[in-house]
Amino acid sequence: MGESSINFAKASSAALQDQQLRGNFRRAMDGLMSKRAVQFADTAEWNGVRALGASVRLRALSKLPELLEKLEANCTKNGIQVHWASTTDEANAIVLSIMQRVNAKLVVKGKSMVSEEMHLNAFLEKRGIECLESDLGEYIVQLDEAMPSHIIMPAIHMNTKQIAHLFKQKIKEAEYTEDVAQLTDLARRVLRKKFATADVGISGVNMAVAETGTLCLVENEGNGRMSTTVPPVHIAVMGLEKVVEKLEDVPPVISLLTRSATAQPITTYVNMISSPRKAGEKDGPDEIHLVILDNGRSGIYADEELRNTLRCIRCGACMNHCPVYTKVGGHAYQAPYPGPIGSILMPQVEGLEKRGELPHACTMCNACVEICPVKIPIVEIMGRLRSEAVHPGDAVRGAGSHASKAEAMVWKGWSMTYASPLAYQFATALLAKLGNAAPASLPLLKEWTNVRAKPRFANRTLHALAREKGIPDV
Amino acid sequence: MSESRNAILGKLRAGRDAHPLTPPESDFAVLRNKRWDGAERLERIKRMMEAVHTEFLETTEADWPTDVQAFLKAQGTRNLLFGPATEAGGRLSAEWAEGGPELIPYADRVETFKERLFDGIDAGITTTLGAIADTGSLIVWPTPEEPRLMSLVPHMHLALLRADALYDTFWQAMTENRWADGMPTNALLISGPSKTADIEQTLAYGVHGPKRLVVVVIR
Amino acid sequence: MSHDGTISRPAIERPESVYFFGTCLVDLFYPDAGMAGMELLKAQGVRVVFPQGQSCCGQPAYNSGYREEALKVARAQLDYFPGDWPIVVPSGSCAGMMSKHWPDLFKGEPDEARARQVASRVWELTQFLVQVLKVKFEDQGPPVKITWHASCHAQREMGVTDEPKTLLRQLANVELVELQREKECCGFGGTFAVRHPEISAAMVGDKVADIENTGAKAVVSGDCGCLMNISGALEAGQKPVRGVHIAQFLKERTHG
Numbered sequence: 048m049g050e051s052s053i054n055f056a057k058a059s060s061a062a063l064q065d066q067q068l069r070g071n072f073r074r075a076m077d078g079l080m081s082k083r084a085v086q087f088a089d090t091a092e093w094n095g096v097r098a099l100g101a102s103v104r105l106r107a108l109s110k111l112p113e114l115l116e117k118l119e120a121n122c123t124k125n126g127i128q129v130h131w132a133s134t135t136d137e138a139n140a141i142v143l144s145i146m147q148r149v150n151a152k153l154v155v156k157g158k159s160m161v162s163e164e165m166h167l168n169a170f171l172e173k174r175g176i177e178c179l180e181s182d183l184g185e186y187i188v189q190l191d192e193a194m195p196s197h198i199i200m201p202a203i204h205m206n207t208k209q210i211a212h213l214f215k216q217k218i219k220e221a222e223y224t225e226d227v228a229q230l231t232d233l234a235r236r237v238l239r240k241k242f243a244t245a246d247v248g249i250s251g252v253n254m255a256v257a258e259t260g261t262l263c264l265v266e267n268e269g270n271g272r273m274s275t276t277v278p279p280v281h282i283a284v285m286g287l288e289k290v291v292e293k294l295e296d297v298p299p300v301i302s303l304l305t306r307s308a309t310a311q312p313i314t315t316y317v318n319m320i321s322s323p324r325k326a327g328e329k330d331g332p333d334e335i336h337l338v339i340l341d342n343g344r345s346g347i348y349a350d351e352e353l354r355n356t357l358r359c360i361r362c363g364a365c366m367n368h369c370p371v372y373t374k375v376g377g378h379a380y381q382a383p384y385p386g387p388i389g390s391i392l393m394p395q396v397e398g399l400e401k402r403g404e405l406p407h408a409c410t411m412c413n414a415c416v417e418i419c420p421v422k423i424p425i426v427e428i429m430g431r432l433r434s435e436a437v438h439p440g441d442a443v444r445g446a447g448s449h450a451s452k453a454e455a456m457v458w459k460g461w462s463m464t465y466a467s468p469l470a471y472q473f474a475t476a477l478l479a480k481l482g483n484a485a486p487a488s489l490p491l492l493k494e495w496t497n498v499r500a501k502p503r504f505a506n507r508t509l510h511a512l513a514r515e516k517g518i519p520d521v
Numbered sequence: 522m523s524e525s526r527n528a529i530l531g532k533l534r535a536g537r538d539a540h541p542l543t544p545p546e547s548d549f550a551v552l553r554n555k556r557w558d559g560a561e562r563l564e565r566i567k568r569m570m571e572a573v574h575t576e577f578l579e580t581t582e583a584d585w586p587t588d589v590q591a592f593l594k595a596q597g598t599r600n601l602l603f604g605p606a607t608e609a610g611g612r613l614s615a616e617w618a619e620g621g622p623e624l625i626p627y628a629d630r631v632e633t634f635k636e637r638l639f640d641g642i643d644a645g646i647t648t649t650l651g652a653i654a655d656t657g658s659l660i661v662w663p664t665p666e667e668p669r670l671m672s673l674v675p676h677m678h679l680a681l682l683r684a685d686a687l688y689d690t691f692w693q694a695m696t697e698n699r700w701a702d703g704m705p706t707n708a709l710l711i712s713g714p715s716k717t718a719d720i721e722q723t724l725a726y727g728v729h730g731p732k733r734l735v736v737v738v739i740r
Numbered sequence: 741m742s743h744d745g746t747i748s749r750p751a752i753e754r755p756e757s758v759y760f761f762g763t764c765l766v767d768l769f770y771p772d773a774g775m776a777g778m779e780l781l782k783a784q785g786v787r788v789v790f791p792q793g794q795s796c797c798g799q800p801a802y803n804s805g806y807r808e809e810a811l812k813v814a815r816a817q818l819d820y821f822p823g824d825w826p827i828v829v830p831s832g833s834c835a836g837m838m839s840k841h842w843p844d845l846f847k848g849e850p851d852e853a854r855a856r857q858v859a860s861r862v863w864e865l866t867q868f869l870v871q872v873l874k875v876k877f878e879d880q881g882p883p884v885k886i887t888w889h890a891s892c893h894a895q896r897e898m899g900v901t902d903e904p905k906t907l908l909r910q911l912a913n914v915e916l917v918e919l920q921r922e923k924e925c926c927g928f929g930g931t932f933a934v935r936h937p938e939i940s941a942a943m944v945g946d947k948v949a950d951i952e953n954t955g956a957k958a959v960v961s962g963d964c965g966c967l968m969n970i971s972g973a974l975e976a977g978q979k980p981v982r983g984v985h986i987a988q989f990l991k992e993r994t995h996g
Contacts, residue, residue: 056935056936056938059936059938059939060938063938063939063942069942071721074722075721075722078722092551095548095550095551096551096552098545098548099547099548099549099551099552101545102544102545102546102547102548103547105542105544105545106544106547108542108544109537109541109542109543109544111533111537112530112533112534112537115529115530115533116530131523131525131526131529132525133525133528133529137525181729182719183717183719183720183728184717184719187719187720200718200719200722201719202719202720203722205721206721207720207721207723210720210721227720227721227723227725228725228726230720230725231717231720231725231727231728232727234728235727235728235729238729239639239729240639242639242729243635243636243639258701259700259701259704260704261704261708267715267716267717267718267728268715268716268717268728268729268730269673269715269728269729269730269731270728270729272669272673272709272730273673273729273730276669276670276673276707277631277635277670287529287533293701294695294700294701294704295549295692295695295696295701296547297691297695298552298690298691298692298695299549299551299552299692301691302656302691309718312569312655312656312657313656313657313658313691313710313712314712315573315711315712315713315714315715315716315730316709316710316711316712316730317658317691317709317710318707318709319704319707319708319709320706320707321704321705321706321707321708322706323706324706325665325706327665328664328665328668328706329627329628329629329630329631329665329668330630330631330668330669330670331668331669331706331707339529341525341529341532345529345532345533345536346532348532348533348536348537349532349535349536349539349540350536350540351540351542354536354540354542370924370925370927370943371936371939371943374939374942374943374946375939407931407932407935407936408936408939409929409932410892410925410927410928410929410930410932410940410943411803411892411893411929411930411932412892412893412896412925412929413892413893413895413896413897414892414896414923414924414925416896417896427844430802430803430805432805433803433804433805434805434806434807435805436805437805437806438805454804455806458801458804458806458809459809461800461801461809461813462801462806462808462809462810462812462813463812465764465795465796465798465813465816466795466812466813466815466816467816468792468793468794468795468816471795472792475764475767475768478768479768482768491934494933494934494937495933495934495937495972496972496976497937497941498937498941498944498945498972498973498976498977499944499969499972499973499975499976500971500972500973500975500976501972502769502968502972503769504768504769505768505769505770505771505772507771508767508768508771509762509766509767509771509774509775509790510762510767510790510792511771512771512772512774512775513762513774513775513778513790513792514792516775518760518778518788518789518790519787519788519789519790520789520790520791520792521789521791
């Protein structure tokens with residue numbers, strides 16, 4: 048493992064000690080799972096809309112370069128300025144140059160995972176531009192100087208008490224209260240002033256429609272609409288996979304997204320933006336910029352299997368259903384995208400040398416695959432990345448960086464033994480005789496026996512028993 | 522950065538051409554088959570929207586301006602932002618009685634009255650293009666006469682809904698009306714007052730947008 | 741490229757013979773469960789063949805990222821199942837590896853067609869007992885309260901849903917109390933248990949607590965990986981609940 052490698056095991060170990068955190072996640076995820084199940088109680092409907100959603104995403108991927116060109120052409124025709132960024136550095140530079148041109152001092156942000164991927168807030172603040180998160184969850188996390196722990200519910204790791212203390216400590220006019228309505232109202236008052244005076248609004252994009260040059264955003268709070276309507280300049284940042292072909296592709300994807308994410312039939316707002324303020328219109332931004340970010344996605348796209356990662360519509364349901372995520376929470380992943388999708392996306396975006404441990408943060412239980420609304424074969428990709436991590440190659444950055452001679456030898460020895468009936472029966476007979484004498488302090492066995500009894504080898508193998516009982520061999 | 526543009530598109534094209542992908546057919550039947558009969562649609566819309574704290578005011582074509590005024594007066598609302606150049610706006614100014622909440626026209630660019638908009642407006646009223654039974658959503662297309670912020674900034678949003686302008690699904694509304702032929706600057710679905718569950722999954726209403734949404738059903 | 745997650749098995753007629761693929765874990769740790777599985781099949785009048793050349797489906801290496809090694813071991817199995825009979829496996833996980841992942845593992849290999857053919861004949865034991873043999877068990881045992889842990893791969897790869905519980909419910913004296921989180925992973929995950937021992941421990945800790953809450957005397961499961969994990973944790977925590985493979989449990993209750 049390289050020096051820059053992110054240590055998931057260490058971070059998760061700390062999270063596991065935090066009983067409060069474990070309780071917060073367990074309660075929240077249990078609630079989300081049962082509410083989602085109600086939304087998709089009609090199996091035939093679920094199968095139908097899921098197949099449709101997957102087909103929409105696959106069709107978009109099948110024509111990705113053409114659709115991006117079409118999106119660019121239609122956005123441009125509508126007056127939306129389109130920018131392309133190969134890396135997050137380029138994307139940040141584009142955003143900054145727009146800010147500088149309009150002399151922006153204050154930015155209000157709607158929720159955007161791509162901007163998290165860009166570390167945009169830190170980048171702008173270093174350059175003297177105040178960057179205020181306006182989604183309540185993101186605002187809480189920003190006040191706490193932390194990272195989101197979930198892509199849909201950024202502050203899900205905190206309970207009301209913790210947030211009450213945070214507000215009291217960080218907001219000047221705050222009185223201590225654990226009343227959620229009052230806490231929400233406080234944030235409303237603070238942020239309204241900011242919306243009214245911000246120079247630029249930044250948002251993400253849930254879907255961009257090539258056919259019409261339309262940016263779709265879904266949200267409940269209204270901060271997304273505020274950020275994209277009140278400031279004179281709106282900058283939308285999106286990963287290049289977020290395009291869909293037709294306007295009619297939007298309804299099924301939104302339906303899957305909101306029901307999978309938060310078990311709502313629809314969010315309070317579906318906001319479709321197709322142009323800046325036109326002559327005669329009285330509000331809306333005068334400029335809209337769309338920044339299309341690659342950041343490794345075109346590389347992912349080149350591989351037939353890994354490409355499926357790009358189907359994702361960022362609903363976060365895989366997190367809610369992941370037994371590992373539920374135990375350790377989002378921060379243990381130390382990534383903008385945690386949970387199952389993060390464990391396959393981050394290693395591909397940032398390289399296996401840094402993120403090679405993440406595909407192992409998974410028991411391969413397939414709970415995520417079962418509920419993924421666009422049928423991403425998450426666990427298969429997980430397995431593929433495990434293989435890439437220990438074998439040098441070109442498909443993924445950092446392939447082979449986790450190769451270990453010792454581990455490779457073990458598997459080689461294993462395969463030679465297990466592929467030869469003679470060697471296998473000799474080895475297993477030996478283990479049946481002597482295996483139980485192995486001390487629990489042996490590596491691996493030690494990890495196992497921390498909370499479990501030592502597995503006991505049977506006196507005779509099934510092979511031996513079957514022979515004894517006269518079970519035919521052919 | 523056209524360099525990046527060409528590099529990205531080139532890489533995508535090469536990747537796709539090396540491994541083309543045949544997507545399955547998109548079968549929209551699952552949306553097409555979602556149908557409710559006339560009376561059921563409005564029932565369902567009410568039920569779904571009320572579940573997320575939307576209020577409903579039943580009225581008629583003849584009486585709606587009077588009913589809206591009476592409603593607002595009873596709520597203690599000080600003023601109402603409206604679009605004077607729309608047909609509905611015309612009726613409001615013509616039929617608004619003395620002594621009610623003050624009618625405030627959204628007649629100029631937002632820059633001229635941003636402060637008041639954010640600080641001094643209690644309610645805003647807009648028309649809608651109808652509502653959707655599947656999800657309980659209003660369809661709102663802001664226009665120069667009825668700008669975008671009217672349904673967002675005031676603490677209460679009143680939305681006029683004609684009881685015969687109902688659709689089964691979002692998909693039906695957009696395909697039947699051929700939205701793809703020309704999208705407006707901004708098209709919205711609004712399905713309740715602003716809300717959040719970001720504090721420990723506890724629902725709270727009115728976080729940034731309107732605290733109350735009142736659908737004025739005109740029969 | 742469409743991935744539905746689970747595979748589906750076509751309806752087939754009751755065969756005269758079946759192969760039994762014991763799996764490496766059963767071979768070493770739970771041979772009695774393996775024998776019980778074969779005896780349950782025999783009791784239904786089916787001839788059971790246990791090829792002595794078999795070893796392992798290759799899953800441990802496959803899930804660790806060593807696909808070549810997995811392929812080598814998987815390939816070694818192909819020779820031992822030449823007849824056109826179903827291959828019954830007392831493990832959803834190994835059955836899933838063979839039916840779902842072998843086709844990918846062998847993709848482009850000279851023996852791909854043969855591997856697919858073998859894979860298509862694989863059945864998880866309870867699935868086979870219910871769907872093909874349509875068994876009806878008669879309970880011979882004393883009253884007992886048990887609970888059921890569903891294996892992830894049986895459910896989500898083999899598409900085994902109600903079959904195990906259908907069998908358990910046939911037993912008149914057995915009270916089946918369902919877990920609150922029956923479908924949640926126990927934290928085994930093969931090498932996951934030793935790679936991330938603390939997370940795995942937390943997961944199996946939750947599972948044990950769930951089991952205890954049912955008041956059951958035994959937790960029954962269809963996968964030896966889960967069983968090794970759950971029984972190991974029950975034993976280490978000195979809980980008065982035993983973990984038992986469904987084949988062995990059914991055998992004990994019916995002609996044991």
